[in-house]
Amino acid sequence: MHRFRMKMSLVWPLLTRRGFSTSSENLVASVLFERLPVVIPKIDPVVYAFQEFSFRWRQQYQRRYPDEFLDKSDARGKGDYQIDYVPAPRITEADQSNDRRSLQRALDRRLYLLLYGNAYGAPSGKPVWHFPEKVYESEDTMRKCAESALKSVIGDLSNTYFVGNAPMAHMVVQPTENQSGSTSFKRFFFKSQVIAKNKFDIGKCEDFVWVTKDELTEYFPEQAEFLNKMIIS
Numbered sequence: 001m002h003r004f005r006m007k008m009s010l011v012w013p014l015l016t017r018r019g020f021s022t023s024s025e026n027l028v029a030s031v032l033f034e035r036l037p038v039v040i041p042k043i044d045p046v047v048y049a050f051q052e053f054s055f056r057w058r059q060q061y062q063r064r065y066p067d068e069f070l071d072k073s074d075a076r077g078k079g080d081y082q083i084d085y086v087p088a089p090r091i092t093e094a095d096q097s098n099d100r101r102s103l104q105r106a107l108d109r110r111l112y113l114l115l116y117g118n119a120y121g122a123p124s125g126k127p128v129w130h131f132p133e134k135v136y137e138s139e140d141t142m143r144k145c146a147e148s149a150l151k152s153v154i155g156d157l158s159n160t161y162f163v164g165n166a167p168m169a170h171m172v173v174q175p176t177e178n179q180s181g182s183t184s185f186k187r188f189f190f191k192s193q194v195i196a197k198n199k200f201d202i203g204k205c206e207d208f209v210w211v212t213k214d215e216l217t218e219y220f221p222e223q224a225e226f227l228n229k230m231i232i233s
Contacts, residue, residue: 027145030190031189041109090108100215106212
């Protein structure tokens, strides 16, 4: 019995040290809801020039097949029908009209969901741009808290995929001079991705946008450096 108590006395400080916090109000889970590129990004001119050079270099030393063999290979597969392939346009109507509420834009870039409305830590009654978020309450993990945050916005998580259980980044938010009664809190960012869907019914906000990484700095100019480090690609 004494040995069991001794073990518990050693383990308990470790458990409390690894816990989130004694005050759940100081923790917020935010979700970076991401739509992956739909089309292959355009090749950089330098990369294209190198690929062209490599192709021509290989052409000089490739094996030369007899003309009779090449004629037979060209005739293979020819039939009475022919399929005309017309590629879809890379520039959509949403791109032309700069409709940031649409997922059908910037098809070769990653898009991130931003909400306009009340956010934790913002001045009372003043809507601001923010990621989907939720204050940690009694969830088993912060990942569960992040899932609840996204579910409250889109209603269903069947077309989403959370990347890992651990947060991708975190930051400590200090109160401003106008928030004398507020205290600092920690915000943990979790990544989730859109799966097989091109439109969501976004709720729990006054407005929303789908923006690229470069466009994020328009909404968070003071956090540009942090966002560039958190979002690598």
